[in-house]
Amino acid sequence: MKLILASASPRRAEILRDAGIPFTVLSSAVDETPLPGETAADIVRRLAAAKAELVAARAVGPAIVIAADTVVALDGTVMEKLSGRTHSVITGVSLIRLPDVERREFTDITQVHFTALSDEDIVKYLASGEPFDKAGAYAIQGVAGRFIPRIDGCYFNVVGLPLARLCRELSTLGWTEEQN
Amino acid sequence: MKLILASASPRRAEILRDAGIPFTVLSSAVDETPLPGETAADIVRRLAAAKAELVAARAVGPAIVIAADTVVALDGTVMEKLSGRTHSVITGVSLIRLPDVERREFTDITQVHFTALSDEDIVKYLASGEPFDKAGAYAIQGVAGRFIPRIDGCYFNVVGLPLARLCRELSTLGWTEEQN
Numbered sequence: 001m002k003l004i005l006a007s008a009s010p011r012r013a014e015i016l017r018d019a020g021i022p023f024t025v026l027s028s029a030v031d032e033t034p035l036p037g038e039t040a041a042d043i044v045r046r047l048a049a050a051k052a053e054l055v056a057a058r059a060v061g062p063a064i065v066i067a068a069d070t071v072v073a074l075d076g077t078v079m080e081k082l083s084g085r086t087h088s089v090i091t092g093v094s095l096i097r098l099p100d101v102e103r104r105e106f107t108d109i110t111q112v113h114f115t116a117l118s119d120e121d122i123v124k125y126l127a128s129g130e131p132f133d134k135a136g137a138y139a140i141q142g143v144a145g146r147f148i149p150r151i152d153g154c155y156f157n158v159v160g161l162p163l164a165r166l167c168r169e170l171s172t173l174g175w176t177e178e179q180n
Numbered sequence: 181m182k183l184i185l186a187s188a189s190p191r192r193a194e195i196l197r198d199a200g201i202p203f204t205v206l207s208s209a210v211d212e213t214p215l216p217g218e219t220a221a222d223i224v225r226r227l228a229a230a231k232a233e234l235v236a237a238r239a240v241g242p243a244i245v246i247a248a249d250t251v252v253a254l255d256g257t258v259m260e261k262l263s264g265r266t267h268s269v270i271t272g273v274s275l276i277r278l279p280d281v282e283r284r285e286f287t288d289i290t291q292v293h294f295t296a297l298s299d300e301d302i303v304k305y306l307a308s309g310e311p312f313d314k315a316g317a318y319a320i321q322g323v324a325g326r327f328i329p330r331i332d333g334c335y336f337n338v339v340g341l342p343l344a345r346l347c348r349e350l351s352t353l354g355w356t357e358e359q360n
Contacts, residue, residue: 020308020323115344124357128200143200145336149344155335156325164295164329177304 001097001175006055006067011141012160019163021177028054028067040073041107044092049105052094061098064173068093070160072112072136082125082137084117084147089136089158093166097173104169108162110153112140117147135160181277181355186235186247191321192341199343201357208234208247220253221287224272229285232274241278244353248273250340252292252316262305262317264297264327269316269338273346277353284349288342290333292320297327315340 005013008027016023030050034043052067059065070091072079079087088109095104117125125144131137138144140151140158156163185193188207196203210230214223232247239245250271252259259267268289275284297305305324311317318324320331320338336343 015325018322019326021326115348140335142198145195145343146199146201146347147344148334149342150333151335152332153330155320155328155331162329163325164327167326168295 001173002063003170003175004055004059004063004065006051006065007160009160011139012068015156015159015161015163019167021167023066026055026059026065030054032069034078039076040071040078040088040090041076041092043078044069044071044090044107045094045105046092048092048094052096052103056096056098056101059098061100063098064170064175065096065098066093066161066166066170067095068161070135070157072138079136082117082122082131084114084122086111086113087136088112089153091157091160091162093162093169095169095173102173104173106165106169108154108157108165110151110155110157112148112158113150113152115147115149121147181353182243183350183355184235184239184243184245186231186245189340191319191339192248195336195339195341195343199347201347203246206235206239206245210234212249214258219256220251220258220268220270221256221272223258224249224251224270224287225274225285226272228272228274232276232283236276236278236281239278241280243278244350244355245276245278246273246341246346246350247275248341250315250337259316262297262302262311264294264302266291266293267316268292269333271337271340271342273342273349275349275353282353284353286345286349288334288337288345290331290335290337292328292338293330293332295327295329301327 003023028051047069056065073088154162183203208231227249236245253268272287334342
């Protein structure tokens with residue numbers, strides 16, 4: 001059964017590629033504006049589901065569509081700017097198997113501990129260009145790794161896709177590697 | 181002050197490169213046979229120190245030599261084979277600043293949780309060739325990532341170099357990025 005990644009994120013594609021999992025990409029653009037009163041977990045769940053629906057409507061089965069949305073949350077609300085505080089990274093994942101439209105939806109949370117950042121650290125990091133277009137304005141796999149002495153949870157979830165949980169859920173939809 | 185990585189490991193070099201830290205490589209070969217009664221932490225401390233000494237003897241300062249040794253430990257002893265059990269990854273790091281031979285030595289521990297592996301999972305993973313030459317016979321950054329739903333500690337320590345702690349200790353030796 002083929003896998004279709006409903007994401008234009010080069011980081012999510014790299015996670016699957018490094019794990020040796022074959023897939024194709026069919027990306028979707030959804031309006032990411034939060035709704036009034038939504039928590040961080042609500043947002044990622046809603047956006048992952050919306051991305052999966054859009055791509056499933058265009059895809060041909062048999063296949064499983066994989067969509068995800070990642071935010072950085074501080075006390076339950078989305079953190080847009082870089083902060084030196086310990087926070088949560090939440091990824092919502094939505095899977096749709098085609099042609100029978102069987103679904104799986106889950107979220108995964110990783111706690112990320114940052115070292116205290118000086119104003120100079122922040123200015124230099126922003127100047128590196130790396131924060132652009134990243135949830136929470138940092139990339140653990142890049143320069144920001146030096147500010148992160150500890151995480152508690154799935155590493156790949158921080159990069160954008162909770163790999164171990166994803167593989168488990170894909171199995172429950174009948175995906176095995178031999179079929180690829 | 182230039183940094184000299186006393187390691188032929190492509191994974192350690194990649195951690196520094198991805199973090200935007202300039203360095204040169206001057207590798208050393210030491211006898212890695214454990215001594216009778218040594219714990220996992222004893223081994224990494226001794227081998228990191230031995231690698232740092234060897235390279236420091238050949239290097240020209242001003243510079244800081246960075247040496248490291250990583251093992252996977254289960255109940256305090258080194259685990260050579262892949263196991264589906266939760267374990268610790270321990271990296272010993274030894275820094276020597278030249279020419280004044282000021283030293284820093286530390287170890288960093290990360291708990292790694294594995295999903296239960298079937299015999300089939302293990303056979304397939306061994307066949308991938310990835311386990312070869314890796315501490316504990318797996319690479320979290322590769323195919324094995326799918327078996328690891330959670331870590332507690334520094335991610336880069338599992339790959340082979342505890343980046344955040346390293347940067348902090350380098351600072352105490354007077355290293356700053358502007359000097360490179």
